[in-house]
Amino acid sequence: xxxxxxxxxxxxxxxxxxxxxxxxxxxxxxxxxxxxxxxxxxxxxxxxxxxxxxxxxxxxxxxxxxxxxxxxxxxxxxxxxxxxxxxxxxxxxxxxxxxxxxxxxxxxxxxxxxxxxxxxxxxxxxxxxxxxxxxxxxxxxxxxxxxxxxxxxxxxxxxxxxxxxxxxxxxxxxxxxxxxxxxxxxxxxxxxxxxxxxxxxxxx
Amino acid sequence: xxxxxxxxxxxxxxxxxxxxxxxxxxxxxxxxxxxxxxxxxxxxxxxxxxxxxxxxxxxxxxxxxxxxxxxxxxxxxxxxxxxxxxxxxxxxxxxxxxxxxxxxxxxxxxxxxxxxxxxxxxxxxxxxxxxxxxxxxxxxxxxxxxxxxxxxxxxxxxxxxxxxxxxxxxxxxxxxxxxxxxxxxxxxxxxxxxxxxxxxxxxxxxxxxxxxxxxxxxxxxxxxxxxxxxxxxxxxxxxxxxxxxxxxxxxxxxxxxxxxxxxxxxxxxxxxxxxxxxxxxxxxxxxxxxxxxxxx
Numbered sequence: 001x002x003x004x005x006x007x008x009x010x011x012x013x014x015x016x017x018x019x020x021x022x023x024x025x026x027x028x029x030x031x032x033x034x035x036x037x038x039x040x041x042x043x044x045x046x047x048x049x050x051x052x053x054x055x056x057x058x059x060x061x062x063x064x065x066x067x068x069x070x071x072x073x074x075x076x077x078x079x080x081x082x083x084x085x086x087x088x089x090x091x092x093x094x095x096x097x098x099x100x101x102x103x104x105x106x107x108x109x110x111x112x113x114x115x116x117x118x119x120x121x122x123x124x125x126x127x128x129x130x131x132x133x134x135x136x137x138x139x140x141x142x143x144x145x146x147x148x149x150x151x152x153x154x155x156x157x158x159x160x161x162x163x164x165x166x167x168x169x170x171x172x173x174x175x176x177x178x179x180x181x182x183x184x185x186x187x188x189x190x191x192x193x194x195x196x197x198x199x200x201x202x203x204x
Numbered sequence: 205x206x207x208x209x210x211x212x213x214x215x216x217x218x219x220x221x222x223x224x225x226x227x228x229x230x231x232x233x234x235x236x237x238x239x240x241x242x243x244x245x246x247x248x249x250x251x252x253x254x255x256x257x258x259x260x261x262x263x264x265x266x267x268x269x270x271x272x273x274x275x276x277x278x279x280x281x282x283x284x285x286x287x288x289x290x291x292x293x294x295x296x297x298x299x300x301x302x303x304x305x306x307x308x309x310x311x312x313x314x315x316x317x318x319x320x321x322x323x324x325x326x327x328x329x330x331x332x333x334x335x336x337x338x339x340x341x342x343x344x345x346x347x348x349x350x351x352x353x354x355x356x357x358x359x360x361x362x363x364x365x366x367x368x369x370x371x372x373x374x375x376x377x378x379x380x381x382x383x384x385x386x387x388x389x390x391x392x393x394x395x396x397x398x399x400x401x402x403x404x405x406x407x408x409x410x411x412x413x414x415x416x417x418x419x420x421x422x423x424x425x426x427x428x429x430x431x432x433x434x435x436x437x438x439x440x441x442x443x444x445x446x447x448x449x450x451x452x453x454x455x456x457x458x459x460x461x462x463x464x465x466x467x468x469x470x471x472x473x474x475x476x477x478x479x480x481x482x483x484x485x486x487x488x489x490x491x492x493x494x495x496x497x498x499x500x
Contacts, residue, residue, distance in 0.1 A: 012275075017275045018275060020275040021275055024270075024275065028266060028269075028270045029263065029265065029266060030263070031270075032264070032266040032270060033263050033264055036264060037261075042267065046266065046267065046268075046270060049266065049270040050270055053270065057275055134257075134260050134261055135261045135262070135264070138258060138261045139261075153258070157255060157258045157259055158259070158261070158263070162223060162225060163219060163220065163223060163225065164225070175216045178215075178216035178217075178219040178220055179215060179216045179219075181219050182215045182216060182218060182219050182247075182251060183215070185250075185251040185254045185255055185258075186247070186250065186251065186254075188254055188258065189250055189251075189253075189254045192254075192257070
């Protein structure tokens with residue numbers, strides 16, 4: 001569909017809600033990919049996309065710069081991912097307390113907090129990596145990164161945003177964003193390097 | 205920048221260099237540093253290669269369409285939009301409800317929810333929940349007080365009924381008689397006298413004891429009755445206070461549910477009509493919007 005985001009945003013604000021269909025279809029794929037790479041969960045990514053688009057539609061009058069609809073939408077999705085993560089961690093903490101009261105082994109509890117990642121992690125990377133596609137390997141590896149490094153990396157490497165844009169989206173100083181990207185890449189290199197194909201895949 | 209920098213200070217610049225976001229002067233500085241720093245050279249190569257590898261993960265297609273067929277149609281997105289600040293138009297609620305009525309309806313809904321047992325958490329809901337708990341506590345206290353009062357009355361009645369009666373038994377004596385056998389009679393008389401003295405003494409002692417016991421019992425009984433009276437008074441006071449608290453609580457509940465109270469933020473009609481009439485030409489009419497009247 002022709003026309004910049006600004007044009008379609010303008011049409012929606014002028015009272016044509018159907019114009020939002022163009023924006024939604026234009027951005028749903030990058031939005032889904034952002035959410036999928038950030039959360040590592042396909043279903044979670046779908047939910048986040050739907051909610052983010054719905055919220056963006058409702059809050060469109062608050063968008064200051066219609067040319068930056070995409071980064072605004074991505075930021076909405078990012079905040080939703082963060083909220084969901086916090087809720088999930090809180091649920092894990094609550095169930096951990098309940099289990100502790102019922103006398104369950106604390107070791108099991110410690111693993112519970114990391115279960116999202118453990119579930120996706122190959123039990124033996126050396127044995128399974130041959131059948132694991134790069135995407136699956138990276139999905140697993142990205143989840144090992146701290147959140148602030150992961151989101152900066154995903155926004156730069158997959159969404160194509162510059163450090164300046166990322167800084168504005170996350171409300172973080174640009175040097176900090178660059179630092180997070182640098183150390184995120186270094187950490188990712190170490191994580192991937194531990195796998196059997198790590199040296200081959202990421203050696204300079 | 206002329207001050208000495210550690211290698212860690214250069215790391216963000218390596219990203220900026222890869223992204224082409226450095227000015228020419230800064231780029232020259234970074235390049236100069238790279239020419240003399242093996243660690244930063246290695247880091248630059250490493251992150252460049254890692255970045256290239258990371259980008260090999262292609263974009264995925266969403267498993268199914270993630271958006272409705274059209275945002276122009278009905279759906280939750282429409283409701284969400286209606287709830288937000290919408291598209292340069294006033295919200296329907298603002299247009300069709302006077303300012304206070306919305307809040308009153310909300311309060312009425314909260315009260316209704318409260319009565320249905322589905323009190324929302326937070327705000328008014330929390331206050332009502334606290335009041336409900338207070339009322340329940342008062343009711344329980346009241347029931348306990350009534351029960352204690354009934355028990356105290358029963359105990360007082362039993363105490364009065366069981367009070368020991370004063371001993372009225374006459375002292376027993378030995379009647380002195382004429383003894384035919386003088387010696388035997390004297391001896392017997394003496395013994396009788398002694399026995400009588402002893403008996404009289406015992407009788408007096410008994411009487412005294414009984415009297416003392418009775419006095420004590422009376423005294424104790426009086427004390428007990430007084431104590432019970434005090435307890436009963438206290439219980440009555442407590443009941444009165446509890447009743448008062450219950451009444452007050454109900455008043456607060458009713459007060460909370462009254463629309464007029466919720467709307468008291470609005471200035472009364474009198475203040476509006478007391479406004480001095482604007483002077484000058486064309487100033488006789490106060491604009492409708494400035495009157496703070498509900499907009500229907």
